[in-house]
Amino acid sequence: xxxxxxxxxxxVRIAWGITGSGDKLIECVTFMEQLTKKYNLEVxxxxxxxxxxVLKYYKLLKEVKDYFSxxxxxxxxxxxxxxxxxxxxxxxxxxxxxxTANTVAKIAYGIADSLITNSAAQAMKVDVPVYIFPVDxxxxxxxxxxxxxxxxxxxxxxxxxxxxxxxxxxRGITVLSRIxxxxxxxxxNMQV
Numbered sequence: 001x002x003x004x005x006x007x008x009x010x011x012v013r014i015a016w017g018i019t020g021s022g023d024k025l026i027e028c029v030t031f032m033e034q035l036t037k038k039y040n041l042e043v044x045x046x047x048x049x050x051x052x053x054v055l056k057y058y059k060l061l062k063e064v065k066d067y068f069s070x071x072x073x074x075x076x077x078x079x080x081x082x083x084x085x086x087x088x089x090x091x092x093x094x095x096x097x098x099x100t101a102n103t104v105a106k107i108a109y110g111i112a113d114s115l116i117t118n119s120a121a122q123a124m125k126v127d128v129p130v131y132i133f134p135v136d137x138x139x140x141x142x143x144x145x146x147x148x149x150x151x152x153x154x155x156x157x158x159x160x161x162x163x164x165x166x167x168x169x170x171r172g173i174t175v176l177s178r179i180x181x182x183x184x185x186x187x188x189n190m191q192v
Contacts, residue, residue: 015091019051021098023144044070066085074115083122097133101160108166136160
């Protein structure tokens with residue numbers, strides 16, 4: 001399906017929210033670059049305030065800005081006006097990957113006080129599908145890689161896993177178990 005496009009040559013336009021998770025960030029950026037090229041996607045990147053901090057820390061901010069056609073940084077819960085664009089049908093879907101435990105908890109409990117959480121809430125109200133790849137999906141210890149290549153052991157809390165399970169039961173949200181699941185989402189939305 002190399003170079004496939006949507007609706008007579010129009011691109012599938014996706015809003016991609018990046019939160020402040022370092023875990024799986026490199027993999028998400030790499031995979032989104034590959035999918036953008038493979039499917040001729042138009043991906044608009046929306047970075048939370050902490051997403052910008054972590055992208056800088058992992059030395060990925062310039063790469064994201066250079067690779068994707070539109071990159072915006074959060075100024076408030078409504079600036080840039082992503083929720084309005086979602087409501088008007090500008091985007092086929094809203095992808096949040098990777099999603100921090102904080103973002104997951106806020107969405108699970110209806111808190112819409114940031115660009116990413118407010119946009120997810122508005123997307124659900126107008127039936128624009130929200131796909132979330134949370135990094136904290138299974139209780140226990142995991143190893144993640146720091147920008148310097150060293151491993152960091154993290155303990156995933158029971159509370160964080162419970163919030164992910166709550167998301168799974170919410171109308172309008174699909175929780176992705178793996179980064180690779182994003183490709184199936186793209187294919188599905190190209191056919192709709």
